[in-house]
Amino acid sequence: MAEKVVGFAGRPDSNPDIKPFWDAATEGRFLIKACTTCGRAHWYPRAVCPFCMSDRTEWREGSGQGTIYSFSVMQRAPVPYAIAYVTLEDGPTMMTNIVDCDFSGLRIGQKVRLVFKPTEGGPPVPMFTPV
Amino acid sequence: MSVKGKAYIAGIYEHPTRRAPDKSVAQLHAECAKGALEDAGLTRDDVDGYFCAGDAPGMGPLSMVDYMNLKCRHIDATDIGGSSYLAHVAHAAEAIAAGRCNVALITLAGRPRSEGMATGTAPRLGNPAQPDLQFEYPYSPTVVNMYAMCAMRHMHEFGTTSEQLAWIKVAASHHAQYNPHAMLPDVVTVQDVVNSPIVASPLHRLDCCVISDGGGALVIVRPEIAASLNRPKVKVIGMGEAVKGQMGGNVDLTYSGARFSGPAAFAMAGVKPSDIQYASIYDSFTITVLVQLEDLGFCEKGQGGRFVADGNLIAGQGKLPFNTDGGGLCNNHPANRGGITKVIEAVRQLRGEAHPKVQVKDCSLALAHGTGGSLGTRHGSATLIMERE
Numbered sequence A: 001m002a003e004k005v006v007g008f009a010g011r012p013d014s015n016p017d018i019k020p021f022w023d024a025a026t027e028g029r030f031l032i033k034a035c036t037t038c039g040r041a042h043w044y045p046r047a048v049c050p051f052c053m054s055d056r057t058e059w060r061e062g063s064g065q066g067t068i069y070s071f072s073v074m075q076r077a078p079v080p081y082a083i084a085y086v087t088l089e090d091g092p093t094m095m096t097n098i099v100d101c102d103f104s105g106l107r108i109g110q111k112v113r114l115v116f117k118p119t120e121g122g123p124p125v126p127m128f129t130p131v
Numbered sequence B: 001m002s003v004k005g006k007a008y009i010a011g012i013y014e015h016p017t018r019r020a021p022d023k024s025v026a027q028l029h030a031e032c033a034k035g036a037l038e039d040a041g042l043t044r045d046d047v048d049g050y051f052c053a054g055d056a057p058g059m060g061p062l063s064m065v066d067y068m069n070l071k072c073r074h075i076d077a078t079d080i081g082g083s084s085y086l087a088h089v090a091h092a093a094e095a096i097a098a099g100r101c102n103v104a105l106i107t108l109a110g111r112p113r114s115e116g117m118a119t120g121t122a123p124r125l126g127n128p129a130q131p132d133l134q135f136e137y138p139y140s141p142t143v144v145n146m147y148a149m150c151a152m153r154h155m156h157e158f159g160t161t162s163e164q165l166a167w168i169k170v171a172a173s174h175h176a177q178y179n180p181h182a183m184l185p186d187v188v189t190v191q192d193v194v195n196s197p198i199v200a201s202p203l204h205r206l207d208c209c210v211i212s213d214g215g216g217a218l219v220i221v222r223p224e225i226a227a228s229l230n231r232p233k234v235k236v237i238g239m240g241e242a243v244k245g246q247m248g249g250n251v252d253l254t255y256s257g258a259r260f261s262g263p264a265a266f267a268m269a270g271v272k273p274s275d276i277q278y279a280s281i282y283d284s285f286t287i288t289v290l291v292q293l294e295d296l297g298f299c300e301k302g303q304g305g306r307f308v309a310d311g312n313l314i315a316g317q318g319k320l321p322f323n324t325d326g327g328g329l330c331n332n333h334p335a336n337r338g339g340i341t342k343v344i345e346a347v348r349q350l351r352g353e354a355h356p357k358v359q360v361k362d363c364s365l366a367l368a369h370g371t372g373g374s375l376g377t378r379h380g381s382a383t384l385i386m387e388r389e
């Protein structure tokens, strides 16, 4: 099956506060932003906590484990692909693709694990595959 | 200061075109403006407030006020996607109540069909300063697969079926058969919908709205002006707005911002969902309608599938006649933004000017609701409640 080309928007330093995420991704490490004031992790990463507006947020290593919250297989595309929201073991739910599997077997609640996939002209991005 | 009853919808116009390869976007805006002013019995010189959103070309109100050579003392370019124009009605009512303008003109127009835009199926690359973009664009989110994920989750949590969603399209098609301008005037069945090809699972081709060129316009006026015009009087009595997003990662795809904008509008109007005789409900997809009906309180959360089944949304047949022009699903979705046509059909119903086959008898209380942006990521919600005086 043909591989879907994965695009990247802008450059890793387009948003300077987010550059550490892409630097880590390039090394194969998956980071999550968490707040040292209220203690909660959030997604997508921000410099200012979306729960308490504290600017004391820090990068933490994510476990890379999660479950499918919802998904959809885009049939009307040159190469069909599965888009999903995955709820991370670390708390937040993130948009991603489910890859390296038979899409017909996908279901909500399924356990998935992180795999980095290369992009065209950008750093690798976190995707997930069934455990 | 309550804005309830301080403004009237005096003029409406839906451009008859659905494909406009030989017209410019600015021209379509101006043609709609002319149509709505003529409908109200007003002229360009009466306009002193102007409202438009992201579909307006160039610098929005700067470009369009200049193109139409208006003299405005109040402008507003609030853009919450397809729900913008419902918010504009609310903002116009507030501006009129505050004495900032007397006659507010709202326009929408676009030509995605002539421009060959793959509205629902192509990811859109924005500016990477948009804070979510780098964490979403690589995964190819499209309009349709974002709404599809909402449908998938709704089915998972509440047992909603594709057949129940299909009833929404079936109802819209029953209405569209009487609209000579509708893009899809043929009545369809539940089987037609569920047998149409999957675009993004679980949504089929016939779960999606049309892509059309065209536009619409509204004229909102102060009570004294409404009283002087020779038109049925449609008063704005309730309004609500909300934005819902991913909530820092606490994603919940089972409800929309209508959960907040709806109760606000009902509270201002002093009416309840069971009082509403006609509803214009944003119908970019069948699932959009189902989620909004629940959030607006027409049925319990999770019961939307049962509520829409068996023709309950069909005029003359069901309990809640909806989108009697055929809606975005069958009639028109100009500029990929369906908010203005939602207000227009509600006003037609309240005036008694809907097609006789779909006109709600003695319609005196109507609701219009819009969802703009993406139900699956971040969207605006705007609710209006209108009363015939």
Ligand SMILES: [Zn+2]
Residues within 6 Å of the ligand: A035, A036, A037, A038, A039, A040, A049, A050, A051, A052, A053, A054
């Ligand atoms: Zn915090």
